[in-house]
Amino acid sequence: MNETHFKSLSVAYLRSLKVRNLSERTIDHVDWMLAKFLAYLEGCGVTHVEQIASQTIREYQMALFESLNSRGQPNSIAYQNRMLSAAKNFTRFLKDNDYIVSDPGGNVAYAKEPKKLPRGVLTPAEARRIIHAPDVKTVIGYRDRTILEVLYSSAIRKDELNKLTLADVDYRDGFLRIIEGKGKKDRIVPIGRIACRYLENYIKSVRGELIVDPYNAHLFLTMQGKTFSKNVVWKLVKKYAKKAKLKKNVHPHTFRHSCATAMLKNKADIRTIQKLLGHASLDSTQVYTHLSITDLKDIHRRCHPREREKM
Template sequence: MQDLIGTFIHYLAVEKGLARNTTTSYQLDLNQYRLFCRSRRLDPLGEGRGAVMAYLLKLKKDGRAPATVSRHLAALKSFYRFLVQEGVISTDPTANLESPRLAQRLPRVLTPEEVDRLLAQPRTSSATGLRDKAMLELLYATGLRVSELVSLDLADVNLEHGFVRCFGKGSKERIIPLGSVAAFYVSEYLTRARVKLTRGINTPALFVNQQGRRLTRQGFWKIIKKYARQGCITKVITPHTLRHSFATHLLENGADLRSVQELLGHADIATTQIYTHVTRTRLREIYDRTHPRA
């Protein structure tokens, strides 16, 4: 079973081109399933349906959230489909198993005023402050995922023609327009700050830490939380807050859903449609606050 999981993870990484974070998550979930089967003396290949059902029941009894159970089931479904495809088993034991119904949670977004306040916090007189300003402006201007932002190389940003190239989930490439404000601060960062941070270290990374190495997602997470505190923003900030705000503000100002889908790199437009619920909620708030007979 361990060898089969290893082969499956290699398939996801090499043939499907899934990101390292995704394949690691699959591997952890499947190994947890493998250890469960071993502890219960279940054969995950010979009695797959029973093993899967017993495992899902155990997750529910342990009080795991529906989203967690759904994620584990998704990993098992992909794994067993792969085993059928490879001829290891003849039938898929997860066929017709439905994921638990998930409550749709609306993404948290900042108002344009809060975004302005957040983006005004970095002190551009220092190298790290100018880097932070460039990152925040770039993130809000493009709607990149944080993982995409920190993965950018120098060659991925074209300031002359105003666009950014990134590789999203499944290593899918997309080109995103870059606004003039973000382009200005990225240019300033490259001219005045990056060389101070790299300290002669040769790296292709666009954004680097004070040791001259590529900035990590965790490093960015600390940065945005610091500026949210400085800007007295009381809303809960997540690494995707500016991405959610980017999409919501585009739709509020008349962008069509398909264009936003393309900019965000969503494979399914249903994923993008959640932002229409956010804009409707905001419109209701504005109506209730401003209409004399609301």
């Protein structure tokens, strides 16, 4: 492979993503996926972009389907499609910028992904057990209780919680400001009165015990007064799920799923749930409609003619 040729093109492609204001995390992930595709081309003896044909992309898709992951299992459909997407987006970039005459990936279809329901959704009672698990008589326990209250009340993502600053919290009117959430999108999310009460007490009476750097405006701090690293909240949730003796696989996103599911079962509009979760597409939110099986069974019992008959 002409490494200089493909390297310069990949650099140009990644630069175009920066111009589009994609996040560094997204660009790094695209870079990783693109490297896999270019390595595949090298293995096929492709030395120039003009040699990339539609059949090349289809064969790459087949290779993704047939290969195994690090656990010796077939790659998921979602993984296959993400990797294929990186290749297709790259070839479209090449076509749009006149490096090639036609886009070889344009007519290659993605595999159909099965719609999966979120797993391990908590019942209100289970969520309450986890939220009540921290010892609020301690500084760290009160901080952790506040975090759990916020996660369940607002349905924000773990990374969004990590980035919260004091300026993003309005516990008087009950709002959080999410700056550059997923997709670098800002949004305002409501938080309930209980979460607001804990936030107010934490900010006024507890957070000061954790401050080391007075210029660190992040809302939640470690015992050393530092900003949370990536996995702190994940470990925290796991810790209290274990303490609450729950057998479900609970992680920060579980609170997001549980909040959305509970609100939907209590007749919240799907569009409202979409705004709360910050989903760009309603398709991402629609999966929660399948979780309201309790309501569906109730309607079935009341309305199906066979259910009205005596045994």
